[in-house]
Amino acid sequence: MSRPVPDEELMMLVRGGAGDMLGVLFDRYQVPLFSFYSKLTGNRAASEDLVQEVFVRILKYRRSYRPGTAFRPWIYKIARNAHADQARRRRIEVEFKPEMAPPVLQNDLAAASQQEALLHRALLELPEAKREVLLLSRFQGLPYSEIAELTGCAPGAVKVRVHRALQELRDVFLRLGGGRATNGKVAGVNHGL
Amino acid sequence: MDCDRMAQLLPDYWQGALEGHDAEFVAAHLKTCTACQELVTLGESLAELRPEQPSPALRERFHAMLDAYEEGRGEASHFLPRVSGAWPWTWMGMRPTVAMGAAAVLLVAVGFMAGRYLNGGEASRSQQELAGMQAELTNMRQLMVLSMLQQDSASQRLQGVTWSRRQPKADPMILGALLHTLRYDSSVDVRLAALDALSRYGDQTQVRQGLTEALESQQSPLVQVELIDLLVAWRDGSAIDQLHRIERDQNVDPAVRERARRAIDQLS
Numbered sequence: 001m002s003r004p005v006p007d008e009e010l011m012m013l014v015r016g017g018a019g020d021m022l023g024v025l026f027d028r029y030q031v032p033l034f035s036f037y038s039k040l041t042g043n044r045a046a047s048e049d050l051v052q053e054v055f056v057r058i059l060k061y062r063r064s065y066r067p068g069t070a071f072r073p074w075i076y077k078i079a080r081n082a083h084a085d086q087a088r089r090r091r092i093e094v095e096f097k098p099e100m101a102p103p104v105l106q107n108d109l110a111a112a113s114q115q116e117a118l119l120h121r122a123l124l125e126l127p128e129a130k131r132e133v134l135l136l137s138r139f140q141g142l143p144y145s146e147i148a149e150l151t152g153c154a155p156g157a158v159k160v161r162v163h164r165a166l167q168e169l170r171d172v173f174l175r176l177g178g179g180r181a182t183n184g185k186v187a188g189v190n191h192g193l
Numbered sequence: 194m195d196c197d198r199m200a201q202l203l204p205d206y207w208q209g210a211l212e213g214h215d216a217e218f219v220a221a222h223l224k225t226c227t228a229c230q231e232l233v234t235l236g237e238s239l240a241e242l243r244p245e246q247p248s249p250a251l252r253e254r255f256h257a258m259l260d261a262y263e264e265g266r267g268e269a270s271h272f273l274p275r276v277s278g279a280w281p282w283t284w285m286g287m288r289p290t291v292a293m294g295a296a297a298v299l300l301v302a303v304g305f306m307a308g309r310y311l312n313g314g315e316a317s318r319s320q321q322e323l324a325g326m327q328a329e330l331t332n333m334r335q336l337m338v339l340s341m342l343q344q345d346s347a348s349q350r351l352q353g354v355t356w357s358r359r360q361p362k363a364d365p366m367i368l369g370a371l372l373h374t375l376r377y378d379s380s381v382d383v384r385l386a387a388l389d390a391l392s393r394y395g396d397q398t399q400v401r402q403g404l405t406e407a408l409e410s411q412q413s414p415l416v417q418v419e420l421i422d423l424l425v426a427w428r429d430g431s432a433i434d435q436l437h438r439i440e441r442d443q444n445v446d447p448a449v450r451e452r453a454r455r456a457i458d459q460l461s
Contacts, residue, residue, distance in 0.1 A: 019263050023255075023259060026252075026255050030247060030252070031247070034245060034246070035244040035245045038245045039245070044245075044247075044248075047247070048247050048251045051247065051251060052254050052255060052258065055255055056258060059258075059259075116238075116243075119235075120242075138239035138240050139239050139240065139242055159204035162204050163200050170231050170235050
């Protein structure tokens with residue numbers, strides 16, 4: 001089986017003017033970026049705009065990509081900046097939209113979906129910086145060193161932030177009626193949303 | 194106390210970086226402490242959240258942007274509309290009507306300046322500037338069309354489709370906008386007009402691909418029949434699977450299914 005071309009090599013080609021290589025990077029990153037944005041903002045349309053904006057910026061600033069730079073932190077840095085700029089311009093109000101989360105169903109089988117819907121809600125109630133660090137570390141699975149690079153603080157500080165954000169998320173989740181943890185599984189509680 | 198130690202260890206626990214005594218401590222503590230269990234469970238639930246899929250329109254927009262870049266080789270990026278709202282081409286965040294007004298003013302200005310330079314004597318400089326302005330003019334035309342295609346009034350959108358025909362050559366953004374109109378416009382008339390405008394671009398992969406996809410989502414029998422006829426005229430065999438699906442679909446209008454069957458015969 002052939003080895004997939006590393007992101008960094010593709011980006012070097014884009015930097016050299018091979019715009020079509022950006023299509024491969026788009027295929028790799030559109031879903032992670034869109035998921036990140038939609039969980040961060042609670043707004044699908046704005047999230048699609050943001051993903052598009054990230055790739056416009058990559059083309060625009062392609063020459064600023066330096067050889068040897070890890071691509072993933074680089075693209076997430078662009079993604080964070082794009083979001084910050086958009087928020088400044090449009091003062092996005094984070095609103096919880098029902099379509100963001102699976103519907104709350106009545107029967108017990110739907111308990112897992114209910115818990116997921118509640119988790120989305122709880123996330124959206126956290127301050128954005130906390131929501132972001134949780135999404136980057138837990139949902140996107142970025143190592144602390146990369147998050148530290150992105151956010152400009154030490155890896156140790158990132159770990160502390162992740163833990164505090166998680167504690168706050170737990171408080172909100174329980175307040176919203178989320179199930180208490182038992183034997184490592186979230187219990188399905190009929191919280192009657 | 195133990196929970197304080199957990200606070201220090203859990204971040205590494207998530208990333209599988211704990212070993213030896215630390216790992217044993219976490220495992221033992223989790224058996225007895227509900228609060229820490231809850232944290233671990235929530236952290237795991239976050240990791241297991243399902244990724245969300247963007248709509249197919251995102252890919253279309255990306256490729257329209259990429260095509261514009263490839264055509265303009267970087268220069269186009271100066272003119273790329275700023276992304277805002279569901280339509281990528283809302284220019285600089287302006288509302289469509291405002292953008293249209295701005296475009297109209299610029300069109301008039303370009304015409305005026307061109308006339309002035311042609312009458313005046315500064316030949317070489319004027320030619321250079323004129324070339325720059327013509328490039329801008331092309332972008333203005335593009336902007337006008339894109340703005341008109343997203344008006345509330347169907348007649349204005351129709352006008353936008355008509356304007357698109359004035360483009361001297363295939364423009365990926367305009368084609369993308371027409372394909373979007375073909376798929377999603379609420380008016381059958383506007384969809385038909387968009388299809389008609391697109392029928393000139395059978396040599397463009399973007400258009401052929403877009404038409405096949407539009408066939409999948411199209412609800413209006415009129416548009417479906419026109420689409421099928423166009424694909425047959427282009428001898429586009431790639432749509433054959435789609436045609437088979439239409440032919441078998443009991444919910445589709447019988448006349449359309451019959452047309453699909455004939456198209457399959459012709460394309461096979």
